[in-house]
Amino acid sequence: MKRIHLSVPHMGGWEHKHVNETFASNWLSTVGPNIDAFERDFETVLGIPAVALSSGTAAIHLGLQLLGVGPGDEVFCQDLTFIGSASPIVYLGAQPVFIDSNYQTWNIDPDLLASALGERAAKNRLPRAVIAVDLYGQCADMDTVLEICNRYEIPVLEDAAEALGGTYKGRPAGTMGAVNAFSFNGNKIVTTTGGGMLASYNLEWVAKARFRSAHARLPGVVYEHPEVGYNYRMSNLLAAIGRGQLRVLTLRVAQRRAVAFRYKEALADVPGLTLMPQAAYGVHTNWLSCFMVDEDKFGVPRDVLVRELDAAGVESRPVWKPMHMQPVFQGCSHYGGEIAEDLFRHGICLPSSSSLKLEDQLHIVNVIRKLACASVVRELSSSVAG
Numbered sequence: 427m428k429r430i431h432l433s434v435p436h437m438g439g440w441e442h443k444h445v446n447e448t449f450a451s452n453w454l455s456t457v458g459p460n461i462d463a464f465e466r467d468f469e470t471v472l473g474i475p476a477v478a479l480s481s482g483t484a485a486i487h488l489g490l491q492l493l494g495v496g497p498g499d500e501v502f503c504q505d506l507t508f509i510g511s512a513s514p515i516v517y518l519g520a521q522p523v524f525i526d527s528n529y530q531t532w533n534i535d536p537d538l539l540a541s542a543l544g545e546r547a548a549k550n551r552l553p554r555a556v557i558a559v560d561l562y563g564q565c566a567d568m569d570t571v572l573e574i575c576n577r578y579e580i581p582v583l584e585d586a587a588e589a590l591g592g593t594y595k596g597r598p599a600g601t602m603g604a605v606n607a608f609s610f611n612g613n614k615i616v617t618t619t620g621g622g623m624l625a626s627y628n629l630e631w632v633a634k635a636r637f638r639s640a641h642a643r644l645p646g647v648v649y650e651h652p653e654v655g656y657n658y659r660m661s662n663l664l665a666a667i668g669r670g671q672l673r674v675l676t677l678r679v680a681q682r683r684a685v686a687f688r689y690k691e692a693l694a695d696v697p698g699l700t701l702m703p704q705a706a707y708g709v710h711t712n713w714l715s716c717f718m719v720d721e722d723k724f725g726v727p728r729d730v731l732v733r734e735l736d737a738a739g740v741e742s743r744p745v746w747k748p749m750h751m752q753p754v755f756q757g758c759s760h761y762g763g764e765i766a767e768d769l770f771r772h773g774i775c776l777p778s779s780s781s782l783k784l785e786d787q788l789h790i791v792n793v794i795r796k797l798a799c800a801s802v803v804r805e806l807s808s809s810v811a812g
Contacts, residue, residue: 427739430790433613433714436678436781441670448666456640458662464669465623471672472598474606474625477636478660478668482587482609482622487514488635488658489605489624490555493581495520499554500759502542504534504566504585505748506766507559510609511585512749515557523553524750526762531705532716532745532769533566534558535762540574542761547578556582560589560599562702562745562775563615563682563711568594568602583607590616591679594708600625610664615678615713615780616671618664679711681780685787686712689776692791693717696798698724702773714775716745721772724798728772731797738793745773 448460461478468476479485495501497519503512505524515522525542528535539556546552556575558566568584575582586592586600587609593599600606605628610621624635637643642655660668671678690701698720704710719728728744735742748766749755777790 430740430777430782430786431779432741432743432775432777434779434781435612435617435619436681436779438670438674440673441667444666444669445663448663456659456661458665460662460665460669461660464660464665464672467669467672468623468625471675472601472625474601474627475629475632476623476625477632477639478665479622479624479635479639479658480660481510481620481658482585482607482611483510483514484639484656484658485607485609485622485624486511486557486583486585487517488638488656489583489607489626490514490518490520490557491638492605492626492628492631492634493555493583495554500546500551501555501557502539502553503557503749504559504561505750505760505763506532506561506746506769507585507749508587508746509749509752509754510587511557511559512755520554522749522755522758524748524755524758524760524763526760526765527561527769529765529769530703531564531567532561532702533564534571535765536567536570536574538762539571543574543578543580552578553580556580557585558582558603559585560587560592562716563589563592563713564702564705565589565592565594565599565602565708567705567707572602581605587611587622588614588713589711590614591675592709592711596708599708599711604628605631610668610671615682615711616668616675618660618668618671621660621664621668678780679709682712682715682778683710685778685780685782686715688787689715689717689791692788693794696724696795698722698798699794713778715778716773716775718769719772719774726797728774731774731794734797735790735793738789740777740790740793742777743775744771745769745775 584603589599639658750760
């Protein structure tokens, strides 16, 4: 049976050109002209300097280090996110504190953030940093988050791993934090198969991140290292793919959004399915097309829908499991969590590839409609029998 995957890479033509040139030049390691060119191209898109890394998680790790996070510190982090947002906190010997989302954006709740910071300030236990995540391609309400954090002089790391190409009040996603992180994992809108980017207006920080990402090696023939660094530099070969991918970023975002809104239109008359909110303050990339499933209205639980889609050759999955529910973070403090739990238990991510064929999307829609119709028939039959 043919399988329709959740989110697959979408190659164009420019990638082949740059990759072929890279093989011809034999520059394949973590040095080479594509890395520099990719960073320059990325800066052109964002408007701020950037350094190409091996993953988005590496970008968050280095970013938190630049913000001064160390052993014994606390870092506030959005609860509803991928674990890569939170695990670098632990790498640095710090403790994560998780903040719930709101239903309006599915991102960090500014009111709850303000309340939590006020409580911590009263105890003289403010966090060293706050991580705000742009979930599934939608920016957090960054102006409000920044205003709240600025009251306490706490820097914000914007995790835009899922939001490249999105905007907030006309500004590109991933340009509003003191440090910003991106991912080019194989399932992202722009991919290098694996990779990430750290961006910041602070040129000194970008240079330091670049230095630390290459084992903190000083220039020269001798391998001399004044501090502990990391093997986090992106390879010249993967940067070649990224250069080609970046050329079609605008198109890929438009294609992802088209997929999401085709679902919304095709399922408009199916009760109990609601597309993830689209905040009026910006452009949501809809990296993944996420819906809430109201079991009472739809007729079956979300997990039954996931199972039926799987049987029909369609990959889907729940939205992220909140960090405070993860076994590895048991015992960590958290504020709220009920909304993140609700979104996790009732949210579903549908296939969202920018290359998703219309006939494949129609198949997905038909599976969903058939299941909803069957549940209505069962309900009517039960009513008649009763």
